[in-house]
Amino acid sequence: MAQKTAKKKPLGTNEQKPKRARTTRKAALPPAVIAFAHLKGGVGKTTAAINVATCLARMGHKTLLLDMDPQSSASEVFLSTTQTEKNLYHVLYDEKPLSAVIQPIGDNLDLAPASIDMAMLENRLRERVDGYHMLQIALENHPYQFVVIDTPPSIGVLTSNALIASTHLVIPVQASYFALKGIENMMQTYHTVRQRANPSLNLLGVLITMIDDRLSFARDIKADVTDIFGDKVFRTVIHRTVRLEESPAYRKNIFEHAPRSRGSEEFAQLTQEILDRCRNSSPKHS
Ligand SMILES: Nc1ncnc2c1ncn2[C@@H]1O[C@H](COP(=O)(O)OP(=O)(O)O)[C@@H](O)[C@H]1O
Numbered sequence: 596m597a598q599k600t601a602k603k604k605p606l607g608t609n610e611q612k613p614k615r616a617r618t619t620r621k622a623a624l625p626p627a628v629i630a631f632a633h634l635k636g637g638v639g640k641t642t643a644a645i646n647v648a649t650c651l652a653r654m655g656h657k658t659l660l661l662d663m664d665p666q667s668s669a670s671e672v673f674l675s676t677t678q679t680e681k682n683l684y685h686v687l688y689d690e691k692p693l694s695a696v697i698q699p700i701g702d703n704l705d706l707a708p709a710s711i712d713m714a715m716l717e718n719r720l721r722e723r724v725d726g727y728h729m730l731q732i733a734l735e736n737h738p739y740q741f742v743v744i745d746t747p748p749s750i751g752v753l754t755s756n757a758l759i760a761s762t763h764l765v766i767p768v769q770a771s772y773f774a775l776k777g778i779e780n781m782m783q784t785y786h787t788v789r790q791r792a793n794p795s796l797n798l799l800g801v802l803i804t805m806i807d808d809r810l811s812f813a814r815d816i817k818a819d820v821t822d823i824f825g826d827k828v829f830r831t832v833i834h835r836t837v838r839l840e841e842s843p844a845y846r847k848n849i850f851e852h853a854p855r856s857r858g859s860e861e862f863a864q865l866t867q868e869i870l871d872r873c874r875n876s877s878p879k880h881s
Pocket residue numbers: 635636637638639640641642643668748804805806833834835836837839840841843
């Protein structure tokens with residue numbers, strides 16, 4: 596009798612929530628290596644990597660932000676160039692252990708910085724038989740719950756190293772007129788990496804960034820991206836905001852720069868969505 600009454604309750608009422616939610620929250624979370632990648636520049640990769648890594652750390656997860664872009668934009672938000680003398684070049688080329696270059700940049704948050712010297716690795720690593728696997732080797736037995744990788748805007752050896760070392764991929768797509776150009780290439784790259792080098796790589800989601808609700812084509816782009824990627828598109832979109840644009844200039848993440856802004860709210864939501872998707876997906880499934 597009591598069961599019948601419960602069944603009639605509409606979805607979302609208190610009675611249906613607790614058991615499921617608790618089971619999901621308790622599930623052990625395997626370590627995840629999440630690459631933010633897109634072959635185009637200026638789509639919001641670095642902004643997303645910095646703020647998602649920061650948010651994961653603030654939630655209590657031991658997190659490493661790993662900067663694979665020789666432009667070093669993510670590293671420069673946290674460290675000056677003199678502080679990045681030891682950087683991933685030495686790990687990827689000289690085979691120094693990752694621990695030799697890592698620096699603490701916050702509670703639960705470490706950084707493996709980049710340097711412009713890493714641009715030389717595009718040629719130098721290509722000549723080595725294990726050149727595409729150097730990051731994967733360096734990350735063996737890492738002690739982090741999350742490694743968040745920022746990547747360069749090209750499909751060279753550095754991006755390949757990132758994709759081969761990752762369990763998950765997030766593709767940021769800028770809500771602009773040219774948004775869908777380039778995403779085909781990125782998807783091709785994803786499938787090639789899965790087929791040839793890293794079958795465990797899992798497309799965690801496609802993230803729409805820098806959306807401007809005042810522009811009607813922004814809605815069309817969201818619809819187009821959703822047509823192609825369906826539920827792979829994150830529910831959270833990142834709007835174009837002044838606060839997000841200016842935060843790197845202040846060398847701050849959005850949670851420090853503007854804790855009550857739309858940007859910080861959206862990145863907190865996105866991080867929760869990423870956590871949920873990591874819990875529900877295993878690296879074995881696409
Ligand atoms: N949501 C946003 N609103 C406003 N400006 C943004 C937003 N996301 C990124 N930007 C700015 O756009 C530029 C490109 O973003 P970035 O994250 O560096 O892209 P990528 O790493 O793909 O090249 C940067 O100047 C950044 O500060």
